[in-house]
Amino acid sequence: MKKLTGLGLLLGGAAAVFEIAKKVRGKSSESVSTNSDGSLPVGVNLHPGEQCHFFHVAEWWEERTRSRDVTYAGASYRYPLTKHWRARAGRFRVVTEANIGWTVLDSGRLYITNKRVLFVGQRKTHAVPFSKIVDFTLTTKGIAFDRESGSRFFLRLDSDREAAAEVVHNVLHA
Numbered sequence: 001m002k003k004l005t006g007l008g009l010l011l012g013g014a015a016a017v018f019e020i021a022k023k024v025r026g027k028s029s030e031s032v033s034t035n036s037d038g039s040l041p042v043g044v045n046l047h048p049g050e051q052c053h054f055f056h057v058a059e060w061w062e063e064r065t066r067s068r069d070v071t072y073a074g075a076s077y078r079y080p081l082t083k084h085w086r087a088r089a090g091r092f093r094v095v096t097e098a099n100i101g102w103t104v105l106d107s108g109r110l111y112i113t114n115k116r117v118l119f120v121g122q123r124k125t126h127a128v129p130f131s132k133i134v135d136f137t138l139t140t141k142g143i144a145f146d147r148e149s150g151s152r153f154f155l156r157l158d159s160d161r162e163a164a165a166e167v168v169h170n171v172l173h174a
Contacts, residue, residue, distance in 0.1 A: 042111055044120060050113045054160075054167045058110035058142070060119050060126060061154040064103045067096055102154060110155055112167050117145070119155070128153075130171050138165040 042052045078088045106121030117133070119126040128147065135146045142156040143165055157164060 044109075044111060044118070046113060047115065050115050052111050052113050053171075054110075054112040054164050056110050056157055056160050056164065058108070058119065059104055059156040060106045060108070060121055061102045061104050061156060063100060063152045063154075066099045066101065066103075068099075104156075110157070110164070112164060112171070114171055117155075117168070126153075133172065136165070136168055136172070138162070143168065 042055055044052075046052060078086050080086050106119070106123045106126075108119060108121035111118040111120070116127050116129045128145070132148050133145055134148055137144045138161060139154075140161075142154055142161055144152060144154045146152055155164075
């Protein structure tokens, strides 16, 4: 996992939100509007006591196994039995090939709060509490998360990956 340094965020403080805004968006702290508790204003309903620290457009990817059956393998010979019936001789066996790979499931908006990772997609909303996240990895395309149970998921971000990873790191290690 990549070691994250730099912002030194204090969760829930207005200074943390201003520092993220200055570093990521290049804006001054005067142009960033926040709620009275220092969280970012978002258009999604949050739980009581929950504060949003990051939001961005993202894609939700999951690690999936794709299986494919190969029903006939080897050399074969076809010979006619009657005018309309034919027989085939050869080696018949069913072989299942399994490939594990990443599959994009949805696109939408990512919200990182002090309690959970919330993804509001076009098809489905995913909410993963930080208590269920074991580890995360910052990559060149986004952030990969490991859960206690269930499949791994990956959030692809076009920009601001480092700021999102910094917020996740601070929430996990608070």
